[in-house]
Amino acid sequence: MGLTPEDMSELIAFRHELHRFPEISNEEEHTAQRVVDFLANTNPGNVITNLGGYGVALVYDGDEPGPTILFRSELDALPIEEVSQIPHRSTVAGKSHMCGHDGHTAILAALARQFGRQKPARGKVVLMFQPAEETGNGAAGVVSDPRYDDIRPDFAFSLHNLPGTPLGHVRLKPGVVNCASRGMRITLEGKTAHSSMPETGISPMWAIATLMPALVGLGSGSFNDDEFSMITVTHASMGEPVFGIAPGHAELRITLRTRLDERMAALCADAEAMAQEAASRNGLTAAFDYHEIFVASINAPEAVEHLRTALDAEGISHDEAELPMRASEDFGTFGHGAKSAMLFLGAGTDHPQLHNPDYDFPDDLIEIGTRIFMRTARNLVG
Template structure:
């Protein structure tokens, strides 16, 4: 596998960085120690500019190439998840209830490896903007960085990101032109009835039976309102209500996640959900409050930039290790906001067999860090070659 030789020399150093980050996970926008670690490494590398405090704890670093040219953006996320780690590893999380269970420690490490190489060699024209983003898992740090003007402020013309993929063959890349990942919306429905003794249900207005009917009714949006050829997921993930076997509660609530790729379909789902919940509430004599949160939009790759990224990935991993038409999936990613602002592409990089993302036994495979860093570096050198 033709990893850049100089980056291969950083492998042990990158492993040390990654395991330090893994031991000190931070959530959402509170990536203070992580950002400080990243900034310290960037200063050691001799990058030209370091801009801190973007979207609270985000960083954009600039490396100048040899001669005039455009600016290419490379992005890595930094935040962890609220999970108790169960790996038992020596480098396991030291922060109870927090864990790098999605590999953002590895993503940050790969971009740092590319940064060290690019600052040392500068075999490109124009500039590279290294984007270290907080709050991908919760909070939309990508959206906040775009709102704070990073694309215009640093004149970024195209932007790229990668995500590790457990159980995709080691060192293999996968992506798709156009839609790659779904939008994600979240709804909470709070139902209020009249509580009472379980032996006298006729004296109550039971919110639980109303919730059950609502949950069943929501599935008709998928089966009867959406085109069968459209991708749509409505998953009810929580139902809460009641405290004892002989008490009909006063209140109950449920939560659902909604995933699709189409703006009109997103609007239809919201409308039908309100109609179904409202009509069911009236039928069962309860009241319902709906809290509907619009989340991340679909992650949509630019077709031409995707083809370019696939060519670079094939150079690094070999043509047989790259699937440029891998199809789309129902996960979500706030890199979508950056792709709305600038053309670019998002790719998955296989880590081989292991625990899946967001699992307490997950750990990033350090062996792929030089591959990801090489991909980032070759993107820059290929997109903006020295004249």
């Protein structure tokens, strides 16, 4: 049984409600509860809450043995002030769903409605409403939760909407689709001094000034090369915002990016060595820490074929263009224990880009995304 007009009206209203009340990564308590409340009447065999944070997993069991398949959406919004005047615009200052996670969640809610009416014939279907995708710790928290062992999938699927691509057209390919990345914070410590006598202190000025271009220069290789690496300087600070004190402290934040996880360790080592050498040369100490760690997202060929079969059956156009992407996605973590694949669903060629302050998820994609995933599920578990 497919979605009725009443279903679609209620799913769109649900998506709009999520949009009005956004919660950023690791704060999705009320968003998770809205999901649980909205889908309570779909009668899942099991509901797991607070999974890896505020994650929610709804499990629909078949009567016969079979594979476990997982579909993932994200719960978190972004710390961006929405500028649009849509009726369902964010009611929370400085926070908004500018990546479409509200729409992805509505797609999984549509699956829940259909599995509530007709459960899988075999195996089990897990609908994973994941927290904290934007900070990279959500998927890692889910798979490290001991309760994940009870729902560990054979196949994992996800999608992300993609502005700049025709509405409803799909980008999909096997292999790398999203880069590995992580944030690195470099802290340099010296000694403050009176600004009239800077020679009596130890300033990080020269070190931080030379490090920024030098670290960027560590990037190498073409993006189409597995040896590709890239460093982006995202923030720098030094001393206090005053005129009487020569600085004794500085921080530099950079993002390291590689196509493959194996290349990341070497890039981190090179960046640390360069920063340590600059610190020593200038009489400073250096310290390092890492944040927002994303592994590479790699689509398994067998999982991709299941999605392609569903796309062809539903008459949805697809190709491999524009993949892989430099951007990161923490869905790659699920691929370390399952055959996983993510597809990218076109949001329109002229649609505002992800993370733009005037972005809004196209409601027309709820029905399209649901058809793709539902066909994939029925092919695998009936």
